[in-house]
Amino acid sequence: xxxxxxxxxxxxxxxxxxIGLLPFFIPVLLWQQGYQLIEISAFIALTAAGFMIxxxxxxxxxxxxxxxxxxxxxxxxxxxxxTSLILITYLIELSVTVFVLAALLNGIYNCFYWITxxxxxxAMTQVxxxxxxxxxxxxxxxxxxxxxxxxxxIGILMGGYxxxxxxxxWLLVISTLLSVFAYFALCRQVIxxxxxxxxxxxxxxxxxxxxxxFSLDGIFLFCESYFWVLTLFFITDNNVMDxxxxxxxxxxxxxxxxxxxxxxxxxxxxxxxxYSATILYAASWFMRGSVNNHTEHYLLLVSIxxxxxxxxxxxxxxxxxxxxxxxxxxxxxxxxxxxxxSQKGLLLFFTMLSFGxxxxxxxxxxxxxxxxCLAPVAVLYGIYPLRHQTHLQSELNNE
Numbered sequence: 001x002x003x004x005x006x007x008x009x010x011x012x013x014x015x016x017x018x019i020g021l022l023p024f025f026i027p028v029l030l031w032q033q034g035y036q037l038i039e040i041s042a043f044i045a046l047t048a049a050g051f052m053i054x055x056x057x058x059x060x061x062x063x064x065x066x067x068x069x070x071x072x073x074x075x076x077x078x079x080x081x082x083t084s085l086i087l088i089t090y091l092i093e094l095s096v097t098v099f100v101l102a103a104l105l106n107g108i109y110n111c112f113y114w115i116t117x118x119x120x121x122x123a124m125t126q127v128x129x130x131x132x133x134x135x136x137x138x139x140x141x142x143x144x145x146x147x148x149x150x151x152x153x154i155g156i157l158m159g160g161y162x163x164x165x166x167x168x169x170w171l172l173v174i175s176t177l178l179s180v181f182a183y184f185a186l187c188r189q190v191i192x193x194x195x196x197x198x199x200x201x202x203x204x205x206x207x208x209x210x211x212x213x214f215s216l217d218g219i220f221l222f223c224e225s226y227f228w229v230l231t232l233f234f235i236t237d238n239n240v241m242d243x244x245x246x247x248x249x250x251x252x253x254x255x256x257x258x259x260x261x262x263x264x265x266x267x268x269x270x271x272x273x274x275y276s277a278t279i280l281y282a283a284s285w286f287m288r289g290s291v292n293n294h295t296e297h298y299l300l301l302v303s304i305x306x307x308x309x310x311x312x313x314x315x316x317x318x319x320x321x322x323x324x325x326x327x328x329x330x331x332x333x334x335x336x337x338x339x340x341x342s343q344k345g346l347l348l349f350f351t352m353l354s355f356g357x358x359x360x361x362x363x364x365x366x367x368x369x370x371x372x373c374l375a376p377v378a379v380l381y382g383i384y385p386l387r388h389q390t391h392l393q394s395e396l397n398n399e
Contacts, residue, residue, distance in 0.1 A: 007189050008120040013151045014182040015074065015113050020155020022082050022171050025163060026106065027226040028233045028240060033088055035099075037362050040230075041354035043103045044222050048346035050107020055339065057108075058115055062332075068187050070116055075179040077109035082175050086168045107343075115339060122323065122331035153248045160244025206337055209383045210325075216380060217318075218342030219349045223374060224311060227367055228288060235293060235300065250308045271386055274317045281314035282378035289371035314381075321386060 022029075030040050054077070061069045084102035091098065162170050206214075229243075236242035284307045291303050326334040357366065 002124065003189060004120060005124045007186060008117070008124050010182070010186060010189075011071070011074075011120060012117055012148060014178060014186075015078070015117070016148050016151035017155040018078050018175055018178060019113075020152045020157075021159040021175055022085055022163075022168075023078075023106070023109070024152070024156055024225075024229070025159055025240065025243075026085065027230045028243065029085055029089065029163075031230060031233070032238075034094060036357075037227075037366055038354050038357045039099070040226060041350045041357065043099070043106075044226060045347050045350040045354065046100060046103030047107040047110065047222075048218070048343040048350070050104035051111045051343045052107070052340070052347075053104065054108035054111030055115065055336070055343075058111055059336070062119075070112065071183060071186050074109070074112040074116060075183050077105060077112050079172075079176060079179055081105040081109045082172050086172055089168055111339075115335065118326075118335045119332055122326050122335065149251055153251055156244045156247055160241045164239070164241040206334075207385050209385050210338075211341055213381055213384045214338045214341040215345035216377065217338075218346040220374065220378065221342075222346060222350070223370070227370065231288065231291070231367055232304070235291065235304075237293075246304075250305065253305055254309055254312055270317075274321065274384075274386060275382055277310075277314040277317045278379065278382045280310045281381065282375050284310040284314075285371045285375035285378055289368040289375075292368070318381065318384070321384060 026043075027040055030043060035043075057073070058070065061073065081102065084098060084105055087098055088095075088102060158174070159171060162168065232246060233240070233243050236246055287303055287307050291300055291307075295303070322338070353370075
């Protein structure tokens with residue numbers, strides 16, 4: 001394993017654990033403090049603004065090759081975010097200042113984590129032109145998924161337990177100890193990869209279809225990680241620990257399912273798989289709008305498993321397309337352009353959604369209506385221009 005690969009897996013692993021401890025529960029935490037969908041939508045919009053602010057600082061550090069400062073920034077931003085979230089839980093009255101601060105810190109942390117992670121992943125998977133980069137990318141992405149799943153779920157179980165016990169200060173203590181240890185451990189590694197030689201402001205042409213998809217992608221990702229998590233929280237009768245157990249249980253079930261069908265999937269044409277995954281992903285949003293507390297338990301469980309499967313399968317397929325495209329040109333410029341488009345889409349959509357909910361008012365069916373509206377929009381992922389590849393080889397392979 002190369003030095004960059006070791007750095008990537010360690011960086012992704014420790015941050016996955018940190019995210020699981022508290023940031024994963026942000027929508028639940030906000031809801032428990034009395035914030036509604038209006039405020040949560042505004043929180044996401046402010047998060048997008050924070051991301052773009054953080055990106056200015058990240059690029060400045062990257063251009064000067066201050067990798068240690070970038071690593072430090074990711075941990076400092078995470079600890080500041082956790083502190084602000086815990087402060088929200090301790091305040092007797094809702095504070096606009098703390099709310100805005102937490103949202104901006106969330107965006108800054110997202111920037112320092114995701115941009116750094118994607119940059120390292122791209123550097124790790126770059127190979128000479130005469131090699132089959134798509135296969136290597138698939139294998140590495142499969143290994144990455146394993147790291148994320150293991151550490152994120154451990155964090156979710158721990159975070160769910162401490163939140164259920166109302167011992168949030170322990171989450172700050174654990175996060176601080178992990179961050180300090182991880183920072184010094186990562187700083188001992190030598191960072192010297194070819195991607196650092198690429199000018200960050202190098203112009204990379206992006207197809208208009210890519211622009212459309214990238215602008216939409218952030219919206220769907222946050223609807224998955226915020227609103228759908230909130231729906232699962234409602235389904236588990238507002239029990240944080242049960243929510244954590246449900247998420248971990250889904251992960252184990254999906255792992256078994258993918259293990260059983262991966263050999264069949266590998267034989268299918270990638271173009272067929274991607275378009276099928278896109279249609280099924282759109283269908284998953286219709287299903288999201290149909291599940292609620294009144295659904296029969298067995299039907300509810302089956303529906304949640306199917307939704308999780310279709311979402312994970314689509315993300316695997318789409319992310320492979322993205323990283324193959326990134327590695328075929330100027331990786332870092334492509335990654336940053338994608339992030340900028342996604343954040344602008346987030347800022348516009350969730351600002352409008354927040355105002356829309358404010359004008360029309362919230363109802364018990366607001367989330368269901370949103371999911372049903374997103375379903376036909378999800379089909380637009382199908383316009384993404386595919387690179388010429390014949391198989392979804394190694395997408396679900398672990399090695």
